[in-house]
Amino acid sequence: MGDLLLLAQDSSGFFPIFLQTLVKGLALGSIYAIMGIGFVIVFKGTQVLNFASGGMAMAGALFMSIMINDGGLPFMPWSNPLAPAAGTDPSIPRWLINLFFALIFAAIMGMILERVAIRPMVGQPLFSMAVITLGLETAIGPFNRDATSQAARTLGVPWKLEQWKLFDAGIPKSYVAAMIAAAVCFGAVNFFFRSRFGVAMRAVAFDQEAAQAQGINVGRVFSIAWGLGAALVTVAAIFYGMGPFPPQGTVSQEIHPILAFRVLPVIILGGLDSIPGALYGGLMIASAEVFAGQYLSQWTKILGAGYSTIVPYLVMLIVLLVRPYGLFGTEEIRRV
C-alpha cells in the first residue's frame, strides 16, 4: 500500500458514519468558507461579484503544482530552490513555504487582472463589471485546461490520504488541515480589516467618493482586494484538491472549475458583504450537502442520488425567503 495509511477497518456502523459525515461536512464547509471569504473581500473592496474566482482558484492551485512538481516558478525562468527533489515528497514545512509563494503568485495574478480588466471599468454599471469577470473566467479556462491536460497535476500533499481513527471513524488529515486553513484565513482576514488598509477598504466599500476625498487611494484598495481575493480562493482550491476530496490530490480539470459556482449559495446565504456570513454559510451549506448526499439518497433512493447538488440551493432559497439580504448581509435601506 506504500504511503497509504489504512486505519478505518470497521467504519460501517451508524455512529462512525455519522461522525465521518459530520467531519466531512465541516471540512467541506471550511473550503466553502475560505472561497466565500475570497468572494466577499472582492465585493467589499470593489462592489464587484467576481465570477472569475473559479478560474483564478484553479490557476493558483496550478502555480502550487508547478512549484512542487516542475522545479520552476510560474512564468519565471528560474528554478524553485524550495522544490522537493524529483521523486520525493515535500516535508510539511517545505510544502507550506511553497504554498506561501504560490499564494503570492496568485495574489499578483489577481492584482494584474484587476488592473487590466476591472480598473478601466470603474464608474461603469456593476452589471457590466460582473460580466467582465465572467469573461475573465472564460479567458483563464484555456490556460487551466492546457496546463492540466490528461495528466495528474499533483499538489504534493505531504500527508496524502493518511487519516486518524476516532471512535472507529476514519478522520482524514486533509479534512483537519482544511479546518485549520479556514480558521487561519478567518483570523487573518479579521486582523486585516482592523489594519489601516482594512479600514480603508471598508471606507471605500461604504462610499468610494467620500473615501477618495479623505485621501484614500481607491485604486490601491481595489488592487489589494483582488490580490487578497485571489490568494484566498487559491487556498480553497489547494485544500479542496487534497484527497479524499474528489480531486484526490490533484488539480482537476473536471472538478476545480465549478468550485466557485458551488460556493455562490454560501455567500448569498451568509450575506454578500459579511465575512462571518461566509464562514457560517459555508459550514451550513456544506453540512446540508454532505448529509443529504449520505442519508437522503439512501432513504429515498427512488428519487435518485443527486440530492447533494440540489440541497445547497434549496437551503439558500428557504433562507432568502426569510432574510432577503442573507443571514449576515447589510440590509439595503432606501428612501421612498
Place this chain on the structure above:
Amino acid sequence: MKIKRLLALLMAFGLVASACGSSDSSDGGGDDNETSATTEAMEEEETATTEPEATEAGEVMDDIVVDFGVTDDVIKVGLNPDLSGPFGSLVSEIVEGQTVYWETVNANGGIAGRQVEMTILDSGYATDKGIENYGVLAQESEDGVVIISENTGSPITAAIAEDAIDDDMLVIPLSWASLWPDPEIGANILEKGATYCVEAMNGVSFLNDLVTEAGDTPKLAIISRPGEYGEDGHVGAEIAAEALGIEVVYNAKGEVAGDDRTAIVSQLLASDANMVWVTLTPGETADIFGNAVAGGMTAQWSGNLPSFNYLFHLGGDLAPAFDEYYWQSGFNLPWNVGDSEGMGEMVEAFNELRPDIALADGYVTGWMEGMIVQTILEQAAANGDMTRAGMVAASKEVVVDFKGISPNQGWAGDYNESVVRETYIFDVSLDAFDIQPVSAGTGGTGLPVHKGPFVSDVARDYVFDGPCI
C-alpha cells in the same frame, strides 16, 4: 437589488454548471477550432483527372469508379475528433497516431497510386459542432471525403449514424457502445474492438476467477454513471454476474451523479464487496476508489476502459493503491507492449517520424484506425469501386489484420457474428509507468498485459438479440 437579480440569473447557471461538472461527456468545450490538416506529402497536391468517363456511380479513373473524396491521385479521409473539449488530449494522440500512419503509407506509394489526405474538423465534443462537421465532410463535392476515419464520442456518433447510412458514409467511432454492431443503428459505423458490454462480461469473469482462486466467495459491486456508456458497461457486468451466479451486494446503476459521492462510498464499504466493476470517468473512479481504499476496502477493482487513465491515476497520490487493487481492461495492446509485428512497425514509424514526442497509448488507437481504413480502401480499389458506396461494400468483405496489436476484426454478418468478444486485462503497475520520449525505446504506460486477448465463457456463450441497452 440589481445584484440580487443578477445572482438569481446566475444561480440557474450555477445549477447547470454543477450538474454538468461531473460529466465528462457533457462538457462541450465548444471551441470553434477548425483545423484542416494534410499529411506533409500532400500539401502541394492538386487534383488532376484523367479524362474521366461518367457513369451512374460517378467517374472512372484508372479503371476505378469514384465519386466524392477520391481523385486519380488523392484519397480524402475525414476526421471529426474532439481536439479542444474534454477528451482533447487523448484524441490529439489518436489523431497523431493516424497522421503518422498515413505519412508512412504515403511514403510507401500510397493506396492504389493515390496519396491519402486528412481533413480534420474539431468538434470540441459538442454534438451540434460534430453534426456540422459531418455535413462538411459528407458534402457531395470535391471537398467531401470518402470515409470518416475518426469520430469522437457516442453522442456525436449517434447523432450522425442515420445520416451516415443515407450518405453511404463509413464512420469509425471512438466509442465502444453496444449500439454500433446493430445493423439497424450502426450499419455504417465500424466499431473497432469489443463493446463496453462485452468488455464488462470479460472483466467481471476475470475478477470472479481472481477472487475464487484466492479462496473467497465472490461478492460483486457494480457502479456506473448515467447515460449509454454507464448503462452499457453496467448491463454487461450484470449479465456476467447472473451467468456466473455471483452475488451482487451493491448495485449502483447510473447513480454516480453530481460531485458528492459520500453515499456511494458508504454503501460500497457497507456492502462488504470483494470485487468491484466500474463504468465511470477517470475523475469519478479516483474519487470513489480513493475513498473506498482509504476506508479500508481491499477489494479487487476493474472497469471499462475509459474509467482509468494512466496519466491521471498513476501520476497522482493514489498510484500505489491503483497498483495494488486495480486491473485495467482494454481492447488492444498499449504502446510498445508485446513483440507483435504491428507494434514493431508502429514504434519504428514513430521513431523515424516523431522521435521526440512522449510515448502514449492513444497513438495505437490512431494507428489501428489507419489500418482499418487502409484495408477497406485497398479492397475497394481491388473491387474497382472507390465510391462511398463501394467503401461500404468493401467493409463487409474485409477482415482487418491488426498484426497482433488487437484481435483481427470484420464487420460482416448479424450482431452475433460481427461483435468482437475478445478483450485484454492489464496489470496496473507503477514500476512500468515511465513516460519517455518515443526515441528512448524504454518506458511505458504502466499497463503490462496480464491476460489476453481472451474471451470469457460468458461472453463466448452469450447470444445477443441486439444492443445491451
